Amino acid sequence: MSDFVIYVKLPKYLHEWVTNRLGDPVVFPYRAPQNCVIRTYTQKLPPGMRPETAAEGLTAVSIPDSIAKPPEVYNHMAKRGKEAVAESIKDLFLRELWSDITPMVKSNLGLNRLIGAWCELHGISDGNVEAVRQCYYRIRKSYGEVGINLKDFTRPKELL
DSSP states (O other): OOSOEEEEEOOHHHHHHHHHHHTTTBOOOTTOHHHHHHHHHEEEOOTTOOOOOOOTTEEEEEOOOOSSSOTTTEEEEOHHHHHHHHHHHHHHHHHHHHHHHGGGTTSTTOHHHHHHHHHHHTTOOGGGHHHHHHHHHHHHHHHHTTTOOOSOOSOOGGGO
Protein backbone atom coordinates (compact mmCIF):
# COMPACT_ATOMS: atom_id res chain seq x y z
CA MET A 1 0.00 0.00 0.00
CA SER A 2 1.05 3.53 -0.65
CA ASP A 3 1.50 6.37 1.81
CA PHE A 4 -1.28 8.30 0.07
CA VAL A 5 -4.75 8.39 1.61
CA ILE A 6 -8.23 9.70 0.97
CA TYR A 7 -10.51 10.84 3.77
CA VAL A 8 -13.99 9.37 3.95
CA LYS A 9 -16.87 10.41 6.22
CA LEU A 10 -18.28 7.41 8.11
CA PRO A 11 -20.69 7.06 11.02
CA LYS A 12 -18.78 6.74 14.31
CA TYR A 13 -19.57 3.01 14.78
CA LEU A 14 -18.35 2.26 11.25
CA HIS A 15 -15.15 4.28 11.78
CA GLU A 16 -14.47 2.38 15.01
CA TRP A 17 -15.13 -0.99 13.38
CA VAL A 18 -13.07 -0.47 10.22
CA THR A 19 -10.05 1.03 11.99
CA ASN A 20 -10.16 -1.79 14.56
CA ARG A 21 -10.27 -4.41 11.80
CA LEU A 22 -7.98 -2.82 9.18
CA GLY A 23 -5.87 -0.19 10.93
CA ASP A 24 -5.57 3.58 10.81
CA PRO A 25 -5.23 4.48 8.02
CA VAL A 26 -7.50 1.72 6.74
CA VAL A 27 -5.59 -0.67 4.48
CA PHE A 28 -7.71 -3.18 2.60
CA PRO A 29 -6.24 -6.57 1.66
CA TYR A 30 -4.51 -6.62 -1.73
CA ARG A 31 -7.38 -8.15 -3.75
CA ALA A 32 -10.26 -6.61 -1.78
CA PRO A 33 -13.14 -5.26 -3.88
CA GLN A 34 -12.91 -1.99 -1.93
CA ASN A 35 -9.53 -1.38 -3.60
CA CYS A 36 -11.24 -1.66 -6.99
CA VAL A 37 -13.69 1.04 -5.94
CA ILE A 38 -10.83 3.24 -4.75
CA ARG A 39 -8.81 2.76 -7.93
CA THR A 40 -11.87 3.43 -10.10
CA TYR A 41 -12.65 6.81 -8.54
CA THR A 42 -9.21 8.22 -7.80
CA GLN A 43 -8.12 10.93 -10.16
CA LYS A 44 -5.42 13.55 -10.59
CA LEU A 45 -5.70 16.54 -8.30
CA PRO A 46 -7.54 19.23 -10.29
CA PRO A 47 -5.50 22.38 -11.01
CA GLY A 48 -5.73 24.97 -8.27
CA MET A 49 -6.91 22.49 -5.62
CA ARG A 50 -4.89 21.65 -2.55
CA PRO A 51 -4.52 18.08 -1.30
CA GLU A 52 -7.05 17.10 1.36
CA THR A 53 -5.82 16.85 4.94
CA ALA A 54 -7.08 15.02 8.00
CA ALA A 55 -10.05 16.48 9.85
CA GLU A 56 -12.31 15.52 12.74
CA GLY A 57 -14.91 12.93 11.74
CA LEU A 58 -13.04 11.64 8.68
CA THR A 59 -11.50 8.20 8.25
CA ALA A 60 -8.18 7.87 6.42
CA VAL A 61 -8.21 5.14 3.76
CA SER A 62 -5.01 4.10 2.02
CA ILE A 63 -4.93 4.34 -1.76
CA PRO A 64 -3.72 0.99 -3.13
CA ASP A 65 -0.63 0.78 -5.31
CA SER A 66 -1.43 0.47 -9.01
CA ILE A 67 0.67 0.43 -12.15
CA ALA A 68 -2.18 1.95 -14.17
CA LYS A 69 -2.98 4.64 -11.58
CA PRO A 70 0.04 5.33 -9.36
CA PRO A 71 -1.11 6.95 -6.10
CA GLU A 72 1.64 9.56 -6.39
CA VAL A 73 -0.34 10.99 -9.33
CA TYR A 74 -3.90 9.72 -8.77
CA ASN A 75 -4.56 10.70 -5.18
CA HIS A 76 -7.71 12.80 -5.30
CA MET A 77 -11.28 11.59 -5.01
CA ALA A 78 -14.46 13.60 -5.46
CA LYS A 79 -17.48 13.46 -3.15
CA ARG A 80 -19.43 10.72 -4.96
CA GLY A 81 -16.38 8.49 -5.21
CA LYS A 82 -15.92 8.82 -1.45
CA GLU A 83 -19.57 7.95 -0.96
CA ALA A 84 -19.00 4.77 -3.00
CA VAL A 85 -16.02 3.86 -0.80
CA ALA A 86 -18.09 4.49 2.34
CA GLU A 87 -20.89 2.31 0.97
CA SER A 88 -18.47 -0.53 0.22
CA ILE A 89 -17.14 -0.30 3.79
CA LYS A 90 -20.68 -0.43 5.18
CA ASP A 91 -21.48 -3.46 3.01
CA LEU A 92 -18.43 -5.25 4.41
CA PHE A 93 -19.47 -4.31 7.96
CA LEU A 94 -23.02 -5.59 7.47
CA ARG A 95 -21.81 -8.90 6.03
CA GLU A 96 -19.52 -9.47 9.01
CA LEU A 97 -22.19 -8.43 11.52
CA TRP A 98 -24.79 -10.70 9.95
CA SER A 99 -22.54 -13.72 9.55
CA ASP A 100 -21.18 -13.44 13.11
CA ILE A 101 -24.44 -12.76 14.97
CA THR A 102 -27.02 -14.82 13.11
CA PRO A 103 -25.71 -18.31 14.02
CA MET A 104 -25.81 -17.38 17.72
CA VAL A 105 -29.31 -15.88 17.82
CA LYS A 106 -30.83 -19.11 19.15
CA SER A 107 -28.57 -19.00 22.22
CA ASN A 108 -29.89 -18.05 25.64
CA LEU A 109 -27.87 -14.82 25.72
CA GLY A 110 -30.36 -12.61 23.92
CA LEU A 111 -29.73 -10.49 20.87
CA ASN A 112 -28.85 -7.28 22.74
CA ARG A 113 -26.16 -9.03 24.76
CA LEU A 114 -24.78 -10.76 21.65
CA ILE A 115 -24.54 -7.50 19.74
CA GLY A 116 -22.99 -5.72 22.73
CA ALA A 117 -20.32 -8.42 23.03
CA TRP A 118 -19.73 -8.36 19.25
CA CYS A 119 -19.25 -4.59 19.36
CA GLU A 120 -16.79 -4.88 22.24
CA LEU A 121 -14.83 -7.52 20.34
CA HIS A 122 -14.68 -5.32 17.23
CA GLY A 123 -13.64 -2.06 18.91
CA ILE A 124 -17.03 -0.35 18.83
CA SER A 125 -17.67 1.84 21.88
CA ASP A 126 -20.64 1.36 24.20
CA GLY A 127 -22.20 4.56 22.93
CA ASN A 128 -22.49 3.08 19.43
CA VAL A 129 -23.94 -0.35 20.26
CA GLU A 130 -27.49 0.84 19.64
CA ALA A 131 -26.59 1.96 16.10
CA VAL A 132 -25.15 -1.48 15.38
CA ARG A 133 -28.23 -3.20 16.85
CA GLN A 134 -30.43 -1.09 14.59
CA CYS A 135 -28.36 -2.14 11.55
CA TYR A 136 -29.00 -5.78 12.41
CA TYR A 137 -32.73 -5.23 12.96
CA ARG A 138 -33.08 -3.31 9.68
CA ILE A 139 -31.62 -6.21 7.71
CA ARG A 140 -33.97 -8.68 9.36
CA LYS A 141 -36.99 -6.37 8.92
CA SER A 142 -36.26 -5.74 5.22
CA TYR A 143 -36.37 -9.44 4.47
CA GLY A 144 -39.45 -9.91 6.62
CA GLU A 145 -41.29 -7.32 4.53
CA VAL A 146 -40.87 -9.52 1.44
CA GLY A 147 -41.89 -12.70 3.25
CA ILE A 148 -38.48 -14.10 4.14
CA ASN A 149 -38.34 -14.99 7.83
CA LEU A 150 -34.81 -14.61 9.14
CA LYS A 151 -35.86 -14.86 12.79
CA ASP A 152 -36.54 -18.59 12.91
CA PHE A 153 -33.62 -20.85 12.08
CA THR A 154 -35.38 -24.18 12.61
CA ARG A 155 -36.69 -26.22 9.72
CA PRO A 156 -40.45 -26.58 9.44
CA LYS A 157 -41.64 -30.07 10.45
CA GLU A 158 -43.04 -30.75 6.98
CA LEU A 159 -39.52 -30.48 5.53
CA LEU A 160 -38.00 -33.00 7.94
